[in-house]
Amino acid sequence: MLLSALVHAAAARADTKSGALDVGVATTLDASTASAVSVEDAGVPPVTEAGSAAAVVPIAPAVPAAHLSPEALALCRSADPNARSYCLGLLESAPVLDADAQRALIALTAEQGEIGTRARALYEQRYGWPVPVLEQGPGVEPSPREATPEETASVLDPTRVIFAPTGFGLRQGDRYLQAHELGFFDLRFSPESNLEIGLRTVLPVGVVAGSALVRYARPFRHGAFAVYGEVGGAQVFIASDRGGLIAGGGAALSVGTPDTSLTLGALDYYANFGYRARSVIAPYAGISHRVSARVRLNAEGYVLMLKRADQELDGPLLGVFSWGIRIGQRIWGDIAFIDPICDGCDSLYEVMPLGLPYVSFGMLF
Numbered sequence: 001m002l003l004s005a006l007v008h009a010a011a012a013r014a015d016t017k018s019g020a021l022d023v024g025v026a027t028t029l030d031a032s033t034a035s036a037v038s039v040e041d042a043g044v045p046p047v048t049e050a051g052s053a054a055a056v057v058p059i060a061p062a063v064p065a066a067h068l069s070p071e072a073l074a075l076c077r078s079a080d081p082n083a084r085s086y087c088l089g090l091l092e093s094a095p096v097l098d099a100d101a102q103r104a105l106i107a108l109t110a111e112q113g114e115i116g117t118r119a120r121a122l123y124e125q126r127y128g129w130p131v132p133v134l135e136q137g138p139g140v141e142p143s144p145r146e147a148t149p150e151e152t153a154s155v156l157d158p159t160r161v162i163f164a165p166t167g168f169g170l171r172q173g174d175r176y177l178q179a180h181e182l183g184f185f186d187l188r189f190s191p192e193s194n195l196e197i198g199l200r201t202v203l204p205v206g207v208v209a210g211s212a213l214v215r216y217a218r219p220f221r222h223g224a225f226a227v228y229g230e231v232g233g234a235q236v237f238i239a240s241d242r243g244g245l246i247a248g249g250g251a252a253l254s255v256g257t258p259d260t261s262l263t264l265g266a267l268d269y270y271a272n273f274g275y276r277a278r279s280v281i282a283p284y285a286g287i288s289h290r291v292s293a294r295v296r297l298n299a300e301g302y303v304l305m306l307k308r309a310d311q312e313l314d315g316p317l318l319g320v321f322s323w324g325i326r327i328g329q330r331i332w333g334d335i336a337f338i339d340p341i342c343d344g345c346d347s348l349y350e351v352m353p354l355g356l357p358y359v360s361f362g363m364l365f
Contacts, residue, residue: 076104113193158258161286161300162322167224167254169217178362209234223255244273259290296326334360
């Protein structure tokens with residue numbers, strides 16, 4: 001079988017140079033054989049990354065196809081998601097994709113949300129293997145495929161730095177659980193693109209608390225933007241027997257990708273337990289960089305401002321700097337340190353020179 005496939009591939013290459021492509025390539029090569037033959041052997045120009053040398057990737061063997069016009073394929077690169085969705089519809093309706101159309105399809109698979117999901121499903125349905133990972137360098141065989149960072153936008157949790165929310169959201173259908181210090185739990189679900197709903201609660205030790213969360217995260221060409229709000233309540237049993245309302249929300253702007261981003265945002269929370277009402281406003285900045293498929297480095301800084309009901313500051317400003325590492329993929333763990341910046345905080349660093357340790361665990365399911 002392999003020898004026959006190679007003979008047909010060589011014949012196809014010779015026919016291609018004379019302007020005719022042997023249709024037998026498509027019928028003789030199965031998926032496992034095609035992945036071992038370079039795209040040059042199949043008569044298709046190699047797919048390359050910008051600025052890199054040609055890479056050998058398992059693109060389907062080319063067969064005579066109705067060419068989509070350059071103008072139609074240009075819609076796949078449009079900044080308008082409706083145009084990209086329309087272009088993807090053209091690819092879905094085409095019986096066979098030529099090399100240019102395959103390149104356009106591969107580019108669309110890198111997207112988050114519905115367009116990326118449809119594009120990846122179309123590629124795997126048409127060609128029987130996952131979307132190729134492009135390796136740099138001539139003559140490089142495709143390595144066993146691992147999900148690309150764009151495909152796994154929820155992996156290693158790019159929706160937050162350490163505590164700070166980013167502008168990136170979950171992919172449609174993702175279910176998310178985060179346990180902070182095994183005492184505070186964050187459960188979220190994305191029922192459709194850009195939308196998340198969730199619940200937050202704590203272990204019922206001296207206090208019972210919970211809140212409902214709605215979050216909207218919208219990617220754009222060079223980053224993502226998110227807004228969210230939540231409302232809930234708490235009942236305290238330690239040192240008092242009071243309950244009250246907790247409400248708040250925030251907004252975040254992230255510049256970059258789910259792999260590497262700079263985030264600016266602000267949180268505003270309000271609590272009223274009857275005898276006193278307070279609000280906390282916390283502008284923040286954070287950076288996050290995924291150094292490998294399983295490791296992400298994070299750092300963030302807050303300025304915490306506590307206000308009374310009359311909007312007067314209640315106490316001094318408090319700065320907080322946090323830094324740490326996240327390890328895993330669909331299941332991950334955080335190891336971080338929290339460094340408060342305030343008058344009198346120096347004594348903390350005499351005992352804990354790196355700051356307050358923080359550990360959390362999360363997963364997608």
